[in-house]
Amino acid sequence: MDVSTNELRLIAEIQDGLPLEPQPYAAVGRRLGIGELEVIEAIRRLIERGIIRRFGVVLSHRDLGYRANAMAVWDVPDGAVREIGGRMAALSFVTLCYRRPRRLPDWPYNLFCMIHGRDRTTVKQLVDDAARAARAERYPRAILFSSRRFKQRGARYAPSPTASGEAER
Amino acid sequence: MPVDELSDLEMDLLDGFQREFPLQPRPYAALAERLGCDEATVLRCLAEFVDRGLVSRVGPVFAPHRAGASTLAAMAVPSGRVDEVAALVSSFDEVNHNYERQHRLNLWFVVAAPGAARVRAVLDEIAARTGLEVLDLPLQEAFHIDLGFPLKWT
Numbered sequence A: 001m002d003v004s005t006n007e008l009r010l011i012a013e014i015q016d017g018l019p020l021e022p023q024p025y026a027a028v029g030r031r032l033g034i035g036e037l038e039v040i041e042a043i044r045r046l047i048e049r050g051i052i053r054r055f056g057v058v059l060s061h062r063d064l065g066y067r068a069n070a071m072a073v074w075d076v077p078d079g080a081v082r083e084i085g086g087r088m089a090a091l092s093f094v095t096l097c098y099r100r101p102r103r104l105p106d107w108p109y110n111l112f113c114m115i116h117g118r119d120r121t122t123v124k125q126l127v128d129d130a131a132r133a134a135r136a137e138r139y140p141r142a143i144l145f146s147s148r149r150f151k152q153r154g155a156r157y158a159p160s161p162t163a164s165g166e167a168e169r
Numbered sequence B: 001m002p003v004d005e006l007s008d009l010e011m012d013l014l015d016g017f018q019r020e021f022p023l024q025p026r027p028y029a030a031l032a033e034r035l036g037c038d039e040a041t042v043l044r045c046l047a048e049f050v051d052r053g054l055v056s057r058v059g060p061v062f063a064p065h066r067a068g069a070s071t072l073a074a075m076a077v078p079s080g081r082v083d084e085v086a087a088l089v090s091s092f093d094e095v096n097h098n099y100e101r102q103h104r105l106n107l108w109f110v111v112a113a114p115g116a117a118r119v120r121a122v123l124d125e126i127a128a129r130t131g132l133e134v135l136d137l138p139l140q141e142a143f144h145i146d147l148g149f150p151l152k153w154t
Helices: A005-014 A024-032 A036-048 A078-089 A120-133 B008-016 B027-035 B039-051 B079-090 B116-130
Strands: A052-059 A068-074 A094-099 A111-117 A141-152 B055-062 B069-075 B095-101 B107-113 B135-137
Touching (some): A005 A024, A005 A036, A068 A120, A120 A141, A141 B079, B069 B116, B079 B095, B107 B116
Antiparallel strands (some): A068 A111, B069 B107
């Protein structure tokens, strides 16, 4: 954890999005009791330090017609996961690529990719392409398609001043 | 709505500003200038995108584990209890993504909180209240640099 208390207050104000008004940083500043330029500088520092990894328009894939959202997982040898993961992450249609722990016997897979496509046939083809491009064809894999989305929003690391417990936005 | 039903202006607005959003006093006016329209149009389009669910927000995507703690969790929920368990999981403010997936492990969700202890407490509480096991699958290494989603090339 490497953010200050003031930064956490700022994160709480912006984590659900900037206000859609002409001077959004000034509006955030008014709620925090600081100036517009201080808000801008604080956000710039969070980006520079890599705490915010991307700042901009955050799309919702499913509602854009990319309805087949699949988690593709592989069981690859621990010694090869970095090399294979690095090759998969370089593919434009792989939107996330992470190493996570196995939980045997329930869950044998240690490499996770998110792949979005318009339909399942396309996504299956993309997973085949990813396996081939990353030279991971010989390792066990599974594709977990989503059937229902119950909740999706940005991560809320700081308690939100406007949060009402169960509200979803 | 499918991407191919959007106008060129809407497509450019969706696709072109997924990162490096202007850090200047009037960012939406800066977008408008680059798109060749006016600030009011940009604000109206973005508000519509949010209303229609195409855009979740204009703002930050945080790097995992830098501003707090998070994990991916999975559960094998009996088919008759999916709605009930999913509703309980979604009711936690710390849960941001919650999906049903087609697998024996059929409920997948992300828990994020200011610290690891709170993440663990949420997982424990869900396990206790449902009587079901919750698998904790924290990120160990990220291979991907999130640059957004290239709408125009997929």
